Amino acid sequence: MSKKKQDLVDHAESLFYNHGIHAIGLKRIVTEANVALMTMYNHFESKEDLVLEVLKQREDRYFDLLRSHVNTSDNQALAIARAHSEWLRSSRQNGCMFLRAKEEYSDPTHPINTYVVAHKEALLAFVKKENFNHEDAMRLVLLLEGATSLAEVVDVDEVATQLQSMVTTTIGE
Amino acid sequence: MSKKKQDLVDHAESLFYNHGIHAIGLKRIVTEANVALMTMYNHFESKEDLVLEVLKQREDRYFDLLRSHVNTSDNQALAIARAHSEWLRSSRQNGCMFLRAKEEYSDPTHPINTYVVAHKEALLAFVKKENFNHEDAMRLVLLLEGATSLAEVVDVDEVATQLQSMVTTTIGE
DNA sequence: TTAAAAATATAATGATCGTTCTATTTATCA
DNA sequence: TGATAAATAGAACGATCATTATATTTTTAA
Numbered sequence: 097m098s099k100k101k102q103d104l105v106d107h108a109e110s111l112f113y114n115h116g117i118h119a120i121g122l123k124r125i126v127t128e129a130n131v132a133l134m135t136m137y138n139h140f141e142s143k144e145d146l147v148l149e150v151l152k153q154r155e156d157r158y159f160d161l162l163r164s165h166v167n168t169s170d171n172q173a174l175a176i177a178r179a180h181s182e183w184l185r186s187s188r189q190n191g192c193m194f195l196r197a198k199e200e201y202s203d204p205t206h207p208i209n210t211y212v213v214a215h216k217e218a219l220l221a222f223v224k225k226e227n228f229n230h231e232d233a234m235r236l237v238l239l240l241e242g243a244t245s246l247a248e249v250v251d252v253d254e255v256a257t258q259l260q261s262m263v264t265t266t267i268g269e
Numbered sequence: 270m271s272k273k274k275q276d277l278v279d280h281a282e283s284l285f286y287n288h289g290i291h292a293i294g295l296k297r298i299v300t301e302a303n304v305a306l307m308t309m310y311n312h313f314e315s316k317e318d319l320v321l322e323v324l325k326q327r328e329d330r331y332f333d334l335l336r337s338h339v340n341t342s343d344n345q346a347l348a349i350a351r352a353h354s355e356w357l358r359s360s361r362q363n364g365c366m367f368l369r370a371k372e373e374y375s376d377p378t379h380p381i382n383t384y385v386v387a388h389k390e391a392l393l394a395f396v397k398k399e400n401f402n403h404e405d406a407m408r409l410v411l412l413l414e415g416a417t418s419l420a421e422v423v424d425v426d427e428v429a430t431q432l433q434s435m436v437t438t439t440i441g442e
Numbered sequence: 443t444t445a446a447a448a449a450t451a452t453a454a455t456g457a458t459c460g461t462t463c464t465a466t467t468t469a470t471c472a
Numbered sequence: 473t474g475a476t477a478a479a480t481a482g483a484a485c486g487a488t489c490a491t492t493a494t495a496t497t498t499t500t501a502a
Contacts, residue, residue, distance in 0.1 A: 098478085100478085100479075114375055115373070115375060116289065116291060116372060116373045118289055118291040118292040119291040119373060121458065121459060121460080122459085122460065122461090123458080123459085123460095131479085131480095132479060132480045132481070133461095133480095133481090134462090134463095134479075134480070134481085135478075135479050135480075137460095137461075137462080138478075138479075142460080142461080143459095143460065143461090188375075190372050190375055191368055191369075191372050192418065195364055195418055195421055196364075196369070196372055198421065199289060199363050199364050199369060199421075200288070200289045200292060202287055202288060202361075202363055212422075213422055216421075216422040217422070220423075231431070234419070234423065234427070234428075234431055235431055235435060237419060238412070238415035238416060238418075238419045238428070238431060238432070238435070239411070239412075239415055240415070241414070241415045241418035241419050242411040242412055242413070242414045242415025242416075242418070243411060243415075244418070245365065245368055245411075245414035245415070245417070245418060246407070246410060246411045246414050248368055248371065248372075248389075249385075249386055249389040249390070250393075250407065254407070255407075255411070258404070258407055258408055258411060259411070262408060262411070262439060265439070266435060266438070266439060271448085273448085273449075294488065294489060294490080295489085295490065295491090296488080296489085296490095304449085304450095305449060305450045305451070306450095306451090306491095307449075307450070307451085307492095307493095308448080308449055308450075310490095310491075310492080311448075311449075315490080315491080316489095316490065316491090443502100444501100444502085445500105445501090445502080446499105446500085446501085446502095447498100447499080447500070447501095448497100448498080448499065448500080449496100449497080449498065449499080450495100450496075450497060450498075451494105451495090451496080451497090452493105452494090452495090452496100453492105453493085453494085454491105454492085454493075454494100455490100455491080455492070455493095456489100456490100456491095457488100457489075457490090458487100458488080458489065458490105459486100459487075459488065459489080460485100460486100460487090460488105461484105461485080461486100462483105462484080462485075463482105463483085463484075463485095464481105464482090464483085464484100465480100465481090465482095466479100466480075466481080466482105467478100467479080467480060467481090468477100468478080468479065468480075469476105469477080469478070469479080470475100470476080470477070470478085471474100471475090471476085471477095472473105472474090472475085472476095
């Protein structure tokens with residue numbers, strides 16, 4: 097991935113996350129990324145294509161973070177809760193970018209929509225892989241999503257504390 | 270509220286919820302509501318003003334639903350969970366419209382942003398009023414928000430079942 | 443029936459949208 | 473150095489955006 101292309105993805109992710117996809121024009125992205133508009137169309141077929149690349153890179157970063165915590169802990173539920181807390185703390189509190197992308201492209205046949213659904217199914221599969229049954233996996237993800245939302249209106253550290261506490265008492269080890 | 274004005278609010282709410290605020294133009298709203306564009310500007314100062322009215326009416330409906338359940342139950346936590354489940358089941362699964370509006374207008378000084386923050390604070394206050402301490406109120410709202418998000422990718426009935434189960438075991442009676 | 447109010451159709455504003463085209467410049471590397 | 477590739481600036485496309493102006497019609501009530 098060339099430096100210019102990566103600059104585009106990084107600035108697009110930040111702007112999309114802070115303001116939404118429809119709210120941000122390509123001109124704003126290329127300007128802040130110090131890239132020509134034609135360079136963007138040289139690297140991506142369309143705005144939708146850029147959105148998908150943003151989601152793909154964000155997904156990779158999220159699962160890498162989960163894996164790094166799970167691999168160095170013997171309490172997998174708590175490890176996931178701690179990783180998610182770290183994820184929340186590391187960015188502005190503006191909700192889950194994947195769900196927000198899905199909400200903006202609510203047509204279930206749209207590539208962005210199907211990508212997000214697959215991402216959340218991958219998250220459930222990730223949890224199940226750590227020896228949680230279907231019900232516990234659902235409950236754990238519900239707690240993660242709840243923390244993401246609540247952190248939009250309540251101090252993220254307080255939310256993280258409650259999340260880890262609830263995960264410990266709710267999810268069977 | 271005149272019939273035309275109410276038609277505008279109803280169609281705006283549906284379109285905003287399904288596609289997002291920035292994604293929907295006023296022309297689309299007035300066309301589907303069978304109202305002239307100038308009639309919309311006769312009733313509302315701007316698109317932002319229309320959005321605020323949509324949120325206000327939606328908030329009234331939500332709290333009315335919560336109250337009706339709480340007033341006819343002696344288990345207030347479960348009553349709130351059941352009311353929220355009914356709320357989720359009664360519409361498309363596209364997340365929390367309040368948080369989504371806040372995410373689209375992420376400037377903390379924007380009227381839409383401050384309205385949503387006040388709404389979530391009102392929700393926390395509503396829960397506390399039912400004899401829950403600060404910590405339990407936060408936990409209950411975290412579960413509600415988690416259910417709203419999870420229902421976007423998992424069958425809403427299954428989510429509602431887990432929500433009520435988790436509330437029962439998590440929130441002190 | 444008549445006066446006031448509400449709603450209408452249409453067009454224009456200036457701005458921005460995603461996308462495409464052309465032509466020129468810069469960077470890479472043999 | 474010279475050839476190839478990457479990035480650039482700038483304009484144009486048709487479309488849509490929120491908003492305002494004008495003028496006409498419809499509805500409501502006295």
